[in-house]
Amino acid sequence: MLFHERYMARALQLAERGLFTTDPNPRVGCVIVKDDVIVGEGWHQWAGEAHAEVNALQDAGAKAEGADCYITLEPCSHTGKTPPCVDALIKSGVNHVFVAMTDPNPLVVGNGIAKLKSAGIEVTVGLMQQQAESLNPGFCQRMRLNRPFVRSKIAMSLDGRTAMVSGESQWITGSAARLDVQKLRAQSSAIMTGIGTVLTDDPTLTVRPEGDWYPNNQTIRQPLRVVVDSQLRISEQARLFDNDGNVLVATVVDSELSNNAKVLALPAKADQVDLQALLAELALDEINEVLVEAGAVLNGALLREQLIDELVIYMAPKLMGDDAKGIFHLPELKTMAQNINLNITDISAIGNDWRITAVPEYNERT
Numbered sequence: 001m002l003f004h005e006r007y008m009a010r011a012l013q014l015a016e017r018g019l020f021t022t023d024p025n026p027r028v029g030c031v032i033v034k035d036d037v038i039v040g041e042g043w044h045q046w047a048g049e050a051h052a053e054v055n056a057l058q059d060a061g062a063k064a065e066g067a068d069c070y071i072t073l074e075p076c077s078h079t080g081k082t083p084p085c086v087d088a089l090i091k092s093g094v095n096h097v098f099v100a101m102t103d104p105n106p107l108v109v110g111n112g113i114a115k116l117k118s119a120g121i122e123v124t125v126g127l128m129q130q131q132a133e134s135l136n137p138g139f140c141q142r143m144r145l146n147r148p149f150v151r152s153k154i155a156m157s158l159d160g161r162t163a164m165v166s167g168e169s170q171w172i173t174g175s176a177a178r179l180d181v182q183k184l185r186a187q188s189s190a191i192m193t194g195i196g197t198v199l200t201d202d203p204t205l206t207v208r209p210e211g212d213w214y215p216n217n218q219t220i221r222q223p224l225r226v227v228v229d230s231q232l233r234i235s236e237q238a239r240l241f242d243n244d245g246n247v248l249v250a251t252v253v254d255s256e257l258s259n260n261a262k263v264l265a266l267p268a269k270a271d272q273v274d275l276q277a278l279l280a281e282l283a284l285d286e287i288n289e290v291l292v293e294a295g296a297v298l299n300g301a302l303l304r305e306q307l308i309d310e311l312v313i314y315m316a317p318k319l320m321g322d323d324a325k326g327i328f329h330l331p332e333l334k335t336m337a338q339n340i341n342l343n344i345t346d347i348s349a350i351g352n353d354w355r356i357t358a359v360p361e362y363n364e365r366t
Contacts, residue, residue, distance in 0.1 A: 007031050007038070007070045008100060008128045014043035014052070015072045015135055020186040020214060021046050021221060024286035026073055026103075026139040030056035032094070034067035051076065053085040057092050065093035072132045074103040074125075077111040086112045089121070096122040100132035104143035137309070138189065138288030147279040150192075151310045152292040152299055153184055154327055158317055161324035162295065167200040176351025177314045181293075182208055184312065188223045188291035190248075190282060194298035195229035204239045205293065222246060224287065228298055230272045232263070250278050275305050300329035303340065306362045311342065313356040 014029030022028075022044050030052040032040035040060025044052045053075050057064050075085040075097075089097060097116055102125060103109055116123050133140055138149035155172045156162050163169035171178065185191055191205045205225045207214070214220065225240050225247045232253040234240075240247050247261050252268040264281060267274045282290065292302065302308045313327075333339070342358040349355075 003036070004070070004098060004124075004127055007033050007068075008072070008098060009131075010038070010041070011052075011070045011072050012100070012128065012131055012135065014041055015132075017215070018044050018046075020183075023047060023187075023189050023221065024139075024288055026136040028052040028071065028073045030072070031070040032056050032060040032064055032067050033070065034060075034063055039063040039067060051085045054088050057088055060092075066095050068096045068098065069094045070098045070127075072100045072135065074099050074101065074108060074110075075112040075116070076103065076105075076108050077115050084112075086115045089116065090119045094121060096124070098127050099123060099125045100127055101125070101129045104140050106143065136288075138290075141309070142283050142286075142288055147276075147283045147307075148189065148287045148290045149309050150279070150290045150292060150302065150307055151184070151188070151312060152294075152302065152308050153181060153312045153314070154299070155181075155314045155316065156327055157320040157324070158315060159319050159321070159324075160327055161320035162327055163200075163325040164320060165323040165325065167325075169201070172318065172320075173314045173316045173353045174351040177316075177353045177355065179210060180350050180355065181314070182210070183213060184291055185223060186214060186221070188289045189287040190224040190226050190290045192226040192228065192290050192292045192294065192298075194294045195227060195231075195233050196295050196297060197293070198227055198229070198234055198238055198240065200295075202239050203293070204243065206243055223291070224248060224285075226250060226278075226282070226290070228273050228275070228278070228294075230268070232257075236261070272301065275302060275307055279307060296326055296329040299327065303328055303360065304330065304332070306360070308360060311356075311358045311360070313358065314350065315354045315356060317352060 011029040011031045015027045018027040025047045029043040031038055040056040042052045042055025042059055075089055077084050077086045113123050141149045186207045206222055207220055222244055227249045229249050230252050232251045232255050234249055236257055236259045241259055249263045250266055250273050252273055254265050256263050266277045341361045344358045346357040
C-alpha cells in the first residue's frame with residue numbers, strides 16, 4: 001500500500017498547483033503509472049479548461065493502456081464546460097483507478113465510479129481521503145451544506161489587539177505575514193469585510209502577487225469583494241470599486257448605487273444583514289471559500305452565528321495596550337462556561353510573527 005500512497009501523494013502535489021486558479025472548480029491532480037513508473041501526470045490548471053485526468057492521459061499517450069491511475073477526486077461523469085473525464089479514462093484502457101474521495105457534487109457522486117466499474121475497470125476509493133478533502137474545503141462544503149467555507153484572517157498583537165483606539169492598524173504584522181495573506185486572498189473565491197473597515201481603512205482587498213508564488217502573473221484571478229453594509233453607507237468613491245468592479249454590497253436597504261456596483265438586499269436580522277442568508281446567496285454564485293478581513297463587529301457576528309469554519313491568526317510580538325481594539329465583539333460572553341474553545345491545527349513562524357490556525361469547536365468535523 002505504501003507505493004500506492006506515494007503515487008497518490010504525487011497526485012495531491014499536482015492538485016495543489018491549481019490552488020489559485022481553478023475556482024469555482026475543485027483542485028484535482030492525476031498520476032498514471034505503468035510497471036511502477038510514472039508515465040503521465042496532470043492537474044486541473046484553470047477553470048473551464050481540461051481536467052486533471054485528460055491532461056494526464058495526454059501526457060501518457062498510448063502508455064495509459066493497462067496502467068494504473070491515481071486521482072484525487074472522483075472523475076466527473078457529466079458534461080459541463082468539458083466532456084466527462086470518466087469516458088476518457090475508459091477509452092484510454094486504464095486497468096485500475098485509485099480515487100482519493102468521491103465527488104460530493106450531486107451531479108457526480110458515485111456515478112463516475114459506477115461507470116468505471118461497469119466498464120470492467122477496477123476501482124479503489126478512499127486512498128488518502130483526508131488529504132484530498134483538505135485541498136477543497138470550500139467546494140466540499142458548498143456541495144454538502146450549500147454554503148461556502150468561511151476563513152477569518154486576523155492580524156493581532158501579543159495582547160490580542162487589532163487596531164489602536166484611533167483605528168490605526170498599519171502595520172501590526174511584518175512583510176512576510178502580509179505576503180502570506182496575499183496567498184490566502186488568491187485561493188479564496190471571495191473576500192468579505194464590514195462597512196466599518198471600509199470607512200476606516202478604505203482597503204482594495206485585491207490580490208497583489210509579489211515574487212514567483214502566483215502562476216502566470218499576467219492572469220491574476222481577483223476574488224469577489226463582499227461588503228456587509230446594512231444601511232448602505234459605503235462611498236461610491238471607495239477604493240474597492242477602482243479595479244475590476246467585482247464588488248457585492250450586502251445590505252437590508254432597498255436601494256442602489258449609481259456606479260452600477262451590485263447591491264444585494266437581504267432579510268434583516270436584528271436590523272443587520274442576515275449572514276446565513278448572505279452565505280447561501282454566495283453559494284448559489286459558486287463561491288467556495290470566503291476570506292473574512294474585518295473588524296471585531298463582523299467577526300463577532302459570524303462567530304456568534306457559528307459561521308466561521310477556520311481562524312488564521314497572525315500574532316505579532318507587539319503590545320498595543322488596554323484601549324486598543326479587540327478581535328471579536330462578543331458582549332454576551334459573561335462566564336467561563338460560555339467560552340468558545342478553539343482546536344489549534346497549526347502554529348508556524350512567518351517572519352517575526354506567528355501564524356496560528358484554529359477551528360472553533362462547534363465546527364469540528366466528525
